Amino acid sequence: MLKTRKQIFIEQSREKFSDVEHRRKINHSLLQSDIAFRKGIPQFSDLQLAKKTANHIKRTTIENLDTYLLQFEKQFTQNGGKVIWAATANEALDAVGRICKEVNARLVVKSKSMVTEEIHLNPFLSSKGIEVVETDLGEYIQQLAGEPPYHLVAPSMHKSKEEVADLFHEKLGAPEGLAPEALTQFARKILREKYVQADIGITGVNFLLADIGGVALTENEGNGRLSTSFPKVHIAVTGIEKILPSVRDLALFWPLLATHGSGQQITVYNSIFTGPRKAGEKDGPERMYVILLDNGRTRLLADPKARESLYCIRCGACLNVCPVFRNIGGHTYNSTYGGPVGSVITPHIKGMKEYGHLSQASSLCGACTEVCPVGIPLHQLLLHNRQLAVKHAARTEKFAWKLWAMACSHRRVLNLAGGHTKNRVATLLFANAWGKNRKLPGFAPESFNQLWKKQR
Amino acid sequence: MHVELFIPCFVDQLFPQTAFNMVQILERAGCEVSYNTQQTCCGQPAYNAGFMEECAVVAGKFIKEFSGENYVVVPGGSCTGFVRNYYSKMFEGTDLEKQVTMKTPLFYEFTSFLTEILGIEDTGATLVGKAVYHDACGALRECGIKAAPRILLNKVRGLELIETEDAERCCGFGGTFSVKYEPVSMAMGEQKVLNAIKAGAQYIISTDLSCLMHLDGYIRHHQLLIQTLHIADVLVS
Numbered sequence: 001m002l003k004t005r006k007q008i009f010i011e012q013s014r015e016k017f018s019d020v021e022h023r024r025k026i027n028h029s030l031l032q033s034d035i036a037f038r039k040g041i042p043q044f045s046d047l048q049l050a051k052k053t054a055n056h057i058k059r060t061t062i063e064n065l066d067t068y069l070l071q072f073e074k075q076f077t078q079n080g081g082k083v084i085w086a087a088t089a090n091e092a093l094d095a096v097g098r099i100c101k102e103v104n105a106r107l108v109v110k111s112k113s114m115v116t117e118e119i120h121l122n123p124f125l126s127s128k129g130i131e132v133v134e135t136d137l138g139e140y141i142q143q144l145a146g147e148p149p150y151h152l153v154a155p156s157m158h159k160s161k162e163e164v165a166d167l168f169h170e171k172l173g174a175p176e177g178l179a180p181e182a183l184t185q186f187a188r189k190i191l192r193e194k195y196v197q198a199d200i201g202i203t204g205v206n207f208l209l210a211d212i213g214g215v216a217l218t219e220n221e222g223n224g225r226l227s228t229s230f231p232k233v234h235i236a237v238t239g240i241e242k243i244l245p246s247v248r249d250l251a252l253f254w255p256l257l258a259t260h261g262s263g264q265q266i267t268v269y270n271s272i273f274t275g276p277r278k279a280g281e282k283d284g285p286e287r288m289y290v291i292l293l294d295n296g297r298t299r300l301l302a303d304p305k306a307r308e309s310l311y312c313i314r315c316g317a318c319l320n321v322c323p324v325f326r327n328i329g330g331h332t333y334n335s336t337y338g339g340p341v342g343s344v345i346t347p348h349i350k351g352m353k354e355y356g357h358l359s360q361a362s363s364l365c366g367a368c369t370e371v372c373p374v375g376i377p378l379h380q381l382l383l384h385n386r387q388l389a390v391k392h393a394a395r396t397e398k399f400a401w402k403l404w405a406m407a408c409s410h411r412r413v414l415n416l417a418g419g420h421t422k423n424r425v426a427t428l429l430f431a432n433a434w435g436k437n438r439k440l441p442g443f444a445p446e447s448f449n450q451l452w453k454k455q456r
Numbered sequence: 457m458h459v460e461l462f463i464p465c466f467v468d469q470l471f472p473q474t475a476f477n478m479v480q481i482l483e484r485a486g487c488e489v490s491y492n493t494q495q496t497c498c499g500q501p502a503y504n505a506g507f508m509e510e511c512a513v514v515a516g517k518f519i520k521e522f523s524g525e526n527y528v529v530v531p532g533g534s535c536t537g538f539v540r541n542y543y544s545k546m547f548e549g550t551d552l553e554k555q556v557t558m559k560t561p562l563f564y565e566f567t568s569f570l571t572e573i574l575g576i577e578d579t580g581a582t583l584v585g586k587a588v589y590h591d592a593c594g595a596l597r598e599c600g601i602k603a604a605p606r607i608l609l610n611k612v613r614g615l616e617l618i619e620t621e622d623a624e625r626c627c628g629f630g631g632t633f634s635v636k637y638e639p640v641s642m643a644m645g646e647q648k649v650l651n652a653i654k655a656g657a658q659y660i661i662s663t664d665l666s667c668l669m670h671l672d673g674y675i676r677h678h679q680l681l682i683q684t685l686h687i688a689d690v691l692v693s
């Protein structure tokens with residue numbers, strides 16, 4: 001029989017449980033990001049206020065999403081760019097495909113973008129005979145390894161420097177055992193060639209700016225700039241939720257994103273693109289497109305509670321603090337967006353029936369909600385998803401909760417059996433699931449309730 | 457002062473002694489303690505599973521069992537947080553709304569009740585050894601309890617409290633999560649226990665028995681030399 005996604009999830013979680021080396025690498029990586037994050041925080045004199053303000057801005061923007069998107073389109077078009085609306089992943093792919101055909105593209109350079117992962121752009125382009133090169137170092141490593149990104153912000157955080165050196169040796173013929181700096185130099189040399197030759201540069205978007213019709217891009221390696229300045233065509237692909245009302249909002253959102261994403265006060269390269277090169281300008285692409293992707297986001301928008309997940313700025317902080325992510329790693333989710341935010345949005349985007357288990361696979365500890373820079377109540381949204389998923393629950397589960405509600409409505413029922421009987425029932429029900437690794441707790445011979453009645 | 461008790465269902469069934477230890481400390485502090493024996497469960501398990509109707513039935517019964525005139529003391533932050541933070545939304549617009557608004561702010565987790573309401577920091581307890589304190593998620597994030605248990609534990613004679621990097625990290629219990637996603641839950645619990653041992657602790661102390669029962673299950677299975685203790689069991693000694 002074909003395994004369900006949930007079964008695969010549990011199986012892969014079990015594998016990760018016993019993978020000591022994976023645990024070591026992730027703990028190390030996450031400790032580094034925690035240290036950086038703590039160092040970055042003091043740049044806010046009042047972090048809570050900053051988060052509240054960001055939440056307010058995102059809330060009003062998402063509540064008026066249509067207005068801001070149209071404003072963006074109008075401005076960006078006036079600037080000479082072209083906006084393409086894509087309702088689905090396929091529509092977005094078709095649009096990219098058409099542009100590639102128009103300019104007869106052979107080589108595309110890309111800077112880091114989760115949305116293009118979401119629509120599986122790379123395999124699409126390869127199938128058209130177009131070479132795609134990821135230019136963010138982490139993404140480049142993942143591309144070489146033939147793996148999807150492991151983390152929203154740090155795509156190859158699960159690889160040790162030795163593993164990367166081996167990969168470069170094997171795939172690129174680099175000398176064996178290169179140190180990280182040498183590896184970076186090695187990759188840079190290859191990538192520099194690609195920038196110059198590329199026909200199209202494709203990037204993601206960190207923020208769409210409605211008032212100026214601009215696209216803000218944040219990165220640390222300069223690869224985003226190079227990907228957009230050499231090729232004649234720049235395509236920016238983005239989810240519709242990335243919009244901010246004004247360029248002025250960046251004063252808050254840039255530092256919030258930097259600190260929560262990488263612990264920096266501000267990311268190294270922050271660019272704003274407002275369209276193609278104008279007459280008399282020295283640089284910039286000849287043509288610029290922005291593809292606005294829905295792909296299930298309006299389903300989130302239609303749900304007044306789940307809507308809050310559209311405030312997300314993809315900083316990755318909720319993954320970093322998530323104890324589930326820490327233990328199962330980024331790939332076990334088997335969805336583009338991992339971690340708490342992924343578990344919130346994926347069931348809506350890809351279907352509750354198939355992906356609902358992601359909302360169940362959480363201890364609801366609330367660390368994600370606590371850290372989120374835009375105040376998304378992530379663990380409450382997981383609960384919301386669970387409520388929506390009850391429809392799909394197995395009949396036995398529904399029945400079990402009915403029984404539970406009945407038992408809890410009558411104190412008498414809870415006092416009926418003695419501790420010994422309850423122990424036997426519990427062993428029958430839970431022993432398998434509770435404990436290959438844990439012992440069951442024992443019921444007391446008499447409950448507090450019974451003892452209290454006797455003693456008082 | 458007159459206080460009422462809320463003894464969460466699994467404490468009632470599995471750990472009555474801890475509840476009695478809490479009662480003893482409250483009585484020593486001069487409280488007159490009462491307990492409505494009709495009480496069962498606050499409804500959180502069903503809520504966390506998404507079964508709202510079943511939850512509302514049980515929660516509706518539950519809230520009526522308190523007078524609304526006294527503080528309600530609870531041995532645990534998880535159920536306290538649930539009642540305090542989720543009931544009002546759940547009963548919004550129902551005929552229970554007024555009762556809920558009036559009663560739920562009276563619910564206090566035990567250690568925060570001791571320090572904030574009774575002003576007690578030293579219960580006169582003794583426990584020799586080294587311990588880590590585990591911030592239970594419900595206590596920490598739903599109730600905002602960080603200082604109270606540490607203040608109390610720091611006054612315990614012979615006890616050295618060690619702070620670890622992962623004090624605030626979830627132990628992996630999470631109710632039905634611990635059964636439905638056993639490997640994830642276990643991995644989280646394992647890291648928690650191993651980190652405590654590495655820090656040189658002999659005890660893991662917390663406000664919440666649900667976390668401790670999960671960790672204790674791991675510890676006993678692997679026969680490790682570390683012990684879990686509810687804070688009431690420490691403070692009574």
Ligand code: SF4
Nearest residue numbers: 312313315316318372
């Ligand atoms: S949900 Fe919040 S913390 Fe998580 S990635 Fe989005 S903005 Fe960052």
